[in-house]
Structure formats: structure tokens, C-alpha cells
Amino acid sequence: xxxxAQPIFDVxxxxxxxxxxxxxxxxxKAANQVIVGLNIGAVxxxxxxxxxxGADPAKVREAxxxxxxxxxxxxxxxxxxxxxxxxxxxxxxxxxxxxxxxLELAAxxxxxxxxxxxxxxxxxxxxxxxxxxxxxxxxxxxxxxxxG
Numbered sequence: 161x162x163x164x165a166q167p168i169f170d171v172x173x174x175x176x177x178x179x180x181x182x183x184x185x186x187x188x189k190a191a192n193q194v195i196v197g198l199n200i201g202a203v204x205x206x207x208x209x210x211x212x213x214g215a216d217p218a219k220v221r222e223a224x225x226x227x228x229x230x231x232x233x234x235x236x237x238x239x240x241x242x243x244x245x246x247x248x249x250x251x252x253x254x255x256x257x258x259x260x261x262x263l264e265l266a267a268x269x270x271x272x273x274x275x276x277x278x279x280x281x282x283x284x285x286x287x288x289x290x291x292x293x294x295x296x297x298x299x300x301x302x303x304x305x306x307x308g
Contacts, residue, residue, distance in 0.1 A: 190265060193258035197279045197296070199233040200255075206301035207241050209305070218242045237297035244307075246291075247273040255296040256283040 161237040162178055169176040170273045207227075221238045224230060240246060260281040266273045284304040286292070294301075301307050 164221075174276050185191055187265070190258065193255065194262050194273070194276050196233065196250075197255055197259050197283070198235050199231060200296055201279045201282060201303075202297050203231075203238045204241060204297075204303050207238065208300060208304045211306075220221060223307075238297075240297040241300045246294040248293060248295045250296045251292065252283055252286050252294055252296050252298060253292040256280060256287060256292075259283065268276040 162176075166176065178189075186189055191227060206224075207217040207221065210217045221234065221242055225236060235295055259276055263280065266276075282299055282302040283296075286294075286299060289301070291298050291301055
């Protein structure tokens with residue numbers, strides 16, 4: 161089935177990786193969204209820490225690029241956070257849904273994901289404040305006491 165669908169996959173994306181039997185592609189997507197959500201949270205906390213300590217968050221972001229903290233999240237979402245522009249790419253409500261699915265799967269498998277649960281709680285806070293339709297980089301609004 162995978163080989164028959166490969167021409168379609170080639171048009172839809174840059175690469176295709178067979179991760180296992182039916183259903184495991186959804187697990188890979190859940191794992192991706194956990195990493196995305198937690199990295200957005202890490203970048204948001206780091207930029208708020210910089211700002212609250214008197215540093216320029218934009219300059220700190222630039223200083224971090226190229227080091228071990230560098231990532232697509234720091235590059236793309238960090239820029240959105242610094243600029244305060246949160247036009248939706250990936251909505252907060254969608255990120256929250258994806259995190260909930262990952263937590264549900266973990267519970268079914270008998271283990272906890274405490275960092276993911278905390279990250280989801282921050283998205284809940286953001287959504288409760290009326291920001292659910294913003295880009296998920298708006299998570300900074302749930303962390304920054306001056307940006308709520």
C-alpha cells in the first residue's frame with residue numbers, strides 16, 4: 161500500500177518515512193506536536209526571562225542562533241514572539257488538541273508526560289483568555305506577565 165501511494169506522498173511532502181503498521185503515523189505526528197509544543201514553550205520562557213532580566217529578547221534570540229539552542233522554532237516562532245505578530249499558522253486550539261491526544265495515548269499506555277501536561281495547561285490558559293485562534297507562538301502571552 162505504501163509503495164502504491166508513494167507518488168502522492170512525493171507531491172505532498174519532502175520525505176516519506178514508513179514508521180510502522182497502520183496507526184503509527186498518527187503516533188509520529190503526536191510525537192512531533194509534543195516536541196513542537198514544548199519547544200515553543202521553551203523559547204517563550206527564555207525570551208520572557210531575557211526581557212524580565214533587562215536584556216533585549218530580539219538580541220538574545222539572535223545570540224542563540226547557531227548554538228545548541230538553535231531550532232526552527234527559535235527561528236520562526238521566536239521571531240513571531242519578538243515581533244508580537246501572531247497571525248495564525250498553527251492555531252493554539254489545534255496545538256492544544258494535539259497535545260491532548262498525545263496525553264491520552266500516554267495514559268492508555270500507562271505513563272505520564274508531565275512537561276506535556278504543563279504545556280497543555282498553558283495553552284488552556286491562553287485559550288481561556290480568548291487567544292485560541294492565534295498562532296501557537298502566542299503561548300508567550302500565557303507566560304509573560306506584561307503580555308497577557
